[in-house]
Amino acid sequence: MSTEHNMRIARRIAEELFNQGNLQSADELIAPDAVDHNEPPGTDCREHFKRVATMLRNAFPDLLMQIEHSVAEEDRVALLITVSGTHTGPGAAFGIAPTGKPFRIQQMRFARFANGQMTESWAVIDMLAWMRQLGAAPNPGTNTNEAAFQGH
Numbered sequence: 001m002s003t004e005h006n007m008r009i010a011r012r013i014a015e016e017l018f019n020q021g022n023l024q025s026a027d028e029l030i031a032p033d034a035v036d037h038n039e040p041p042g043t044d045c046r047e048h049f050k051r052v053a054t055m056l057r058n059a060f061p062d063l064l065m066q067i068e069h070s071v072a073e074e075d076r077v078a079l080l081i082t083v084s085g086t087h088t089g090p091g092a093a094f095g096i097a098p099t100g101k102p103f104r105i106q107q108m109r110f111a112r113f114a115n116g117q118m119t120e121s122w123a124v125i126d127m128l129a130w131m132r133q134l135g136a137a138p139n140p141g142t143n144t145n146e147a148a149f150q151g152h
Contacts, residue, residue, distance in 0.1 A: 108124040
């Protein structure tokens with residue numbers, strides 16, 4: 001397949017699976033034996049992507065994955081993705097109930113393709129920034145131990 005075709009598949013995964021919530025698209029776009037290198041060996045990549053898309057769309061009904069930049073070479077595609085949404089849905093994220101807070105983070109995703117499907121995936125996601133924006137982790141400069149040391 002051409003690099004342009006691989007880029008189209010990568011874009012369709014973001015648009016159809018995550019933005020639109022079309023879980024069946026994973027069966028078409030992700031190979032049955034695909035590997036997500038961010039997950040433990042033996043994890044079913046298709047099912048993992050479906051679970052993540054479902055969890056994200058439940059917790060963030062306005063979820064948007066926007067591809068900012070993409071580069072393709074041979075059988076690989078690299079993407080810079082801005083992920084945004086508002087934590088209003090019934091699903092918990094990071095173990096916290098809906099906060100009503102918006103978030104905006106970036107993700108780098110690298111993928112390999114063969115026969116018109118994604119066969120491997122690697123991602124670098126700024127989870128700490130995401131958790132901070134939702135209030136699930138302290139922001140920089142807010143030392144939870146700071147008050148204990150003041151005046152002592």
